[in-house]
Amino acid sequence: MVNLYSNRVYQITVHFVLITMAIAAAFPFLLLISASLTEEQTIIRNGYSLIPDQFSFDAYVYLFNQYSLILRSYGITTFITMVGTLLGLLITTLIAYPLSRNVLPFRSFLSFFVFFTLLFNGGLVPMYLVYTDLFHLKDTIWSLIIPNLLTNGFYILLMRSFFSTSIPGEIVESAYVDGASEWVIYYKIVLPLALPSLATIGLMLMISYWNDWFNGLIFINDGSLYSIQNLLNRMLSDVQYLQQNSLSGKTAVASSVPLASVRMAIAVIGVLPLIAAYPFFQKFFVKGLTIGAVKG
Amino acid sequence: MRRSTFAYRIQNIKRHWLLLVMILPGIIYLFINNYLPMFGIIIAFKNVNFAKGIWGSDWVGFDNFAYLFQTQDAWVITRNTLLYNGAFIVLGTILSIAVAVLLNEVRKRFVSRLYQSIILLPYLISMVIVAYLVLALLNEENGFVNHYVLPWLGIDSVSWYADAGKWPYILSVVYLWKNVGYTCIVYLASIVGISQEYYESATLDGASKWRQVWSITLPLIKPTMVILVLLSVGRIFNSDFGLFYQVPLNSGALQTTTDVIDTYVYRGLMTFGDFGMSSAAGLYQSIVGFVLVLTTNAFVRRKDKDLALF
Numbered sequence: 209m210v211n212l213y214s215n216r217v218y219q220i221t222v223h224f225v226l227i228t229m230a231i232a233a234a235f236p237f238l239l240l241i242s243a244s245l246t247e248e249q250t251i252i253r254n255g256y257s258l259i260p261d262q263f264s265f266d267a268y269v270y271l272f273n274q275y276s277l278i279l280r281s282y283g284i285t286t287f288i289t290m291v292g293t294l295l296g297l298l299i300t301t302l303i304a305y306p307l308s309r310n311v312l313p314f315r316s317f318l319s320f321f322v323f324f325t326l327l328f329n330g331g332l333v334p335m336y337l338v339y340t341d342l343f344h345l346k347d348t349i350w351s352l353i354i355p356n357l358l359t360n361g362f363y364i365l366l367m368r369s370f371f372s373t374s375i376p377g378e379i380v381e382s383a384y385v386d387g388a389s390e391w392v393i394y395y396k397i398v399l400p401l402a403l404p405s406l407a408t409i410g411l412m413l414m415i416s417y418w419n420d421w422f423n424g425l426i427f428i429n430d431g432s433l434y435s436i437q438n439l440l441n442r443m444l445s446d447v448q449y450l451q452q453n454s455l456s457g458k459t460a461v462a463s464s465v466p467l468a469s470v471r472m473a474i475a476v477i478g479v480l481p482l483i484a485a486y487p488f489f490q491k492f493f494v495k496g497l498t499i500g501a502v503k504g
Numbered sequence: 505m506r507r508s509t510f511a512y513r514i515q516n517i518k519r520h521w522l523l524l525v526m527i528l529p530g531i532i533y534l535f536i537n538n539y540l541p542m543f544g545i546i547i548a549f550k551n552v553n554f555a556k557g558i559w560g561s562d563w564v565g566f567d568n569f570a571y572l573f574q575t576q577d578a579w580v581i582t583r584n585t586l587l588y589n590g591a592f593i594v595l596g597t598i599l600s601i602a603v604a605v606l607l608n609e610v611r612k613r614f615v616s617r618l619y620q621s622i623i624l625l626p627y628l629i630s631m632v633i634v635a636y637l638v639l640a641l642l643n644e645e646n647g648f649v650n651h652y653v654l655p656w657l658g659i660d661s662v663s664w665y666a667d668a669g670k671w672p673y674i675l676s677v678v679y680l681w682k683n684v685g686y687t688c689i690v691y692l693a694s695i696v697g698i699s700q701e702y703y704e705s706a707t708l709d710g711a712s713k714w715r716q717v718w719s720i721t722l723p724l725i726k727p728t729m730v731i732l733v734l735l736s737v738g739r740i741f742n743s744d745f746g747l748f749y750q751v752p753l754n755s756g757a758l759q760t761t762t763d764v765i766d767t768y769v770y771r772g773l774m775t776f777g778d779f780g781m782s783s784a785a786g787l788y789q790s791i792v793g794f795v796l797v798l799t800t801n802a803f804v805r806r807k808d809k810d811l812a813l814f
Contacts, residue, residue, distance in 0.1 A: 218713060222609045229603060230622040233685065236637035237625070239648055243640050255651030256640045303530035306523040313517040313524060321531065325538040328794045331786025332769050333779055334544020337558065338536065357533060390522035419630035422745065426774060440632045444639070444753065468646060475636040479629055486628065490621055493628075497686055498693040 237479075244268070244473035248466035256472075266466050267473035274450070277439070278477065285435040288352045289417040296357045296413040297406060304367035305394055309380070326361040336426060351427035352420070352435060359416050363409050370405045371398065408496035411489055418482060436478045443471055450474075548787045552779040568784035577768065581785070585764040588672070588748075589740045592679050597733060599684050601725070604691035605717055620692075624685035631746025638678060638751055668761045671752060675762065678751055679744070687732065694728040695721060730807060738800035741765065741793040765789045 235258075243256040247264035254261060271278060306312045307319055329335075335355070345351040358364070375398055383393050399406065424438035434442065442449050447467055486493075517524070548568055550561045572578050603623065610616040626634070641648050642664040650661040664670060702720045711719070743764040752762040765785060772782030 219609070219611075222606050226603075226606055226610065226619045230619055233623045233626055233681065236641060236681075239640050240637055251646050255646035256643070256648050257652065258648070299530050299533055302526050303534075306527040309520075309523060311516060311520050311523070312527070313513070313520060318527060318531070322534060325534055327797055328542065329538060329790055330541030330544050331783060331790050332766075333547060333773050333783035333786055334541035335537075336773060337544055337547070337779075338540045341558065342540070343536075355537065358530075358537070390520070390526065394526065415628060419628075421630060421632050421750075426770075437630050437632050440636070441750070444632065444635055444750075472636065472640060475633055479633050482628055483625070486621070486625070490624075494620070494624070494689055497689055 244476045251468045267469035281434050281436040281439040292353045292417040293413045297410050299357050300363050304364050308368045308371035346427050347430045352423050375401050411492050440478050545787050548783040568780040572784050581763050581765045581768045593736050600687035601691050603688040607692050608695045626682045627686045631750040635750040668758045671758050671761045694725045698724050734800045734804050738797040741789050
């Protein structure tokens with residue numbers, strides 16, 4: 209009986225600690241949402257609170273009226289996420305698949321060439337100069353896509369070991385003997401078999417493109433090319449930014465912008481798609497984390 | 505059976521040249537994105553003058569490094585980088601393992617999944633959003649902490665964004681908040697792999713839960729722990745740029761405690777346009793980082809050959 213009782217206490221303690229952790233993880237998000245729904249004067253008087261004293265959709269109404277700035281940023285983010293993820297997957301598999309075949313000519317040199325990039329880099333300044341000075345990609349949408357195509361060289365490692373362990377060499381061999389070209393093998397056999405890992409790595413790439421603000425920070429000055437993260441970033445450093453860039457541009461309207469709540473409302477809009485999609489990709493994501501961290 | 509003669513090689517290239525065509529775009533990409541910048545490290549040894557162009561600028565040997573290490577900056581950024589990342593490794597490992605052990609005690613799968621999902625949520629969002637969340641909490645005029653928490657504790661308002669001394673704690677909490685969900689799932693995956701029989705026989709022997717964690721769980725997840733810690737030690741000279749740039753709002757007043765090598769390099773490049781000094785700091789980071797990765801890999805290799813990176 210004593211054992212049963214202590215077991216009970218133990219279970220309650222476990223859940224108590226975990227619930228505390230979960231609240232700590234979720235609390236700032238709730239605060240953010242609530243702040244975006246609080247009436248401006250109430251924020252100025254009482255600060256951001258978890259339960260608004262005075263509900264108001266003003267911030268969202270304001271954003272809705274200023275949709276062009278936000279929609280454009282959304283468009284940029286969506287575009288770079290889609291194109292970047294597809295190109296990133298393509299380039300990752302196009303490196304990983306040949307490296308997984310032991311008939312690849314110059315295999316050891318090419319492996320070294322690929323994996324040395326995991327160990328050493330020239331640093332930020334030369335990278336910046338290559339993209340701006342040599343290729344003149346500053347203030348183009350490509351500067352938001354190209355530097356991130358292979359954000360993480362470990363994906364190549366993962367993909368390569370997946371190809372070499374999970375795709376039977378005999379299948380590839382016999383397809384080859386049957387006269388299938390390397391392209392057909394890659395496209396019709398290897399990629400379909402690798403679908404689960406493609407989904408995992410694709411998801412990682414998608415999240416990193418959706419969340420990317422660094423490339424925008426160093427390469428983009430032109431406000432019309434701001435992704436949603438860069439818009440947020442700009443508004444964080446310069447509260448007046450939205451006001452100055454509002455469509456109407458009339459000072460009378462601009463001065464009544466509920467800045468404290470609008471700022472939080474845009475942050476909500478920036479994070480919402482990810483959180484809304486989260487339940488659907490959570491399973492893949494956890495799988496990706498575990499294989500990504502402990503080399504598979 | 506494999507003939508590695510010259511003739512065989514030529515024949516192999518002829519047969520499999522398409523594989524070379526396939527890998528070519530990736531190789532070109534890596535050349536542009538990773539190798540060209542490596543040549544660019546010569547900037548660290550030049551006095552960059554845009555009228556002459558970068559390649560035409562005068563050589564100054566190690567002057568940029570000499571300036572860098574004569575200033576207080578080099579010491580501050582090195583100290584900050586190492587102390588922060590060291591603290592993150594220690595605290596992050598302890599907390600992640602603790603949470604993973606607790607999660608493993610939850611018997612209902614659905615409930616465990618729910619906890620995991622919520623704790624993992626911060627890992628998904630960008631540092632810009634994190635900066636907004638921290639601002640909503642710590643803003644001097646309308647932040648939640650100054651308005652509700654401190655009055656409740658009977659403490660006066662604090663100007664969080666003006667007090668550099670508080671930021672080591674703030675940044676550590678933010679780091680743990682964002683990353684523990686991720687590492688604890690990795691540890692959980694390795695705890696789940698432990699055979700139940702160990703625990704059953706330990707329970708029969710009357711071992712307490714604490715004792716079981718200490719004598720069964722921890723020793724059995726040690727390999728995972730060693731690998732994860734060593735991997736982060738290998739990267740101890742690289743910081744999460746977003747954490748140190750976005751969360752303190754790139755504030756100059758906080759730099760004594762929030763500046764790390766990555767933010768220093770960024771500022772040198774974008775704010776001051778001091779290419780020489782900035783690339784010198786970047787090269788310092790890359791070379792020490794390279795040595796650290798090689799060293800830790802050698803350690804991992806000794807421990808378990810399969811887990812080594814190369």
